Amino acid sequence: MNKENHQVLLEIKDLHKEYDTRTVLDGIHLQVHKGEVIVVLGPSGCGKSTLLRCLNGLESIQGGDIQFDGESLVGPNVNWQKTRQKIGMVFQNYELFPHMTVIENILLGPIKVQNREKKEVMEQATQLLERVGLSDRKDSYPRQLSGGQKQRIAIVRALCMNPEIMLFDEVTAALDPEMVREVLDVILGLAKQGMTMMIVTHEMGFAQAVADRILFIDEGKVCEMSEPKEFFTNPKTERAQQFLNIFQF
């Protein structure tokens, strides 16, 4: 995408995050444009998941600012219930409600939180389920689904809130290899449709295919920010090269 023509949807300025006395994010800066796909890479423990969690208010931060759609997400006055409707997040462990069917899981947020009409949400949910190839599973319970199916349902549930950005936190990490592809294909489809996304993944081929830009974090700092072709063929830093060597790039 040509980001010059797109507005900045999310801006992170000098973000600091500590757990007790340990600094995990040490001055992160990032602008995400509407329609852009940012893949966040970096060694284990460098702070990738923490970064996404800060954007959704799941972690408090100790310094810096996060602007979303022109509004700050820092301080006591943030309406997180409203904000989380615009920032969809999907986790490694699906987080579906086990006592609810697939369709009940999907309808819950749009009806209870967004006060939308059941008929309208049902139509949207039906279309989304079709798109991920799971129309026939709407009355199943999560325990009756495979990991890949559960993850596709978790994605549909987030999309049904009509978010402006989607955050994916290692969504294939808990899946058997044969189920990884079906989930990644759904995300690739979203990228084609212009969904703004931030994705933490260890799937390097996927990262290369889906990203507009790669954000490489090391020890809580932005170490590199480049286009995927450049990052995978000619990384700017030794740390990035070492990281890629592990994946045989």
Ligand SMILES: Nc1ncnc2c1ncn2[C@@H]1O[C@H](COP(=O)(O)OP(=O)(O)OP(=O)(O)O)[C@@H](O)[C@H]1O
């Ligand atoms: N709730 C917590 N309390 C204390 N330390 C934490 C907490 N959550 C994460 N950490 C620490 O913060 C650091 C960053 O964790 P994070 O999960 O963001 O890393 P990551 O880059 O996503 O790693 P991975 O690729 O292994 O998932 C790690 O050292 C981790 O141990």
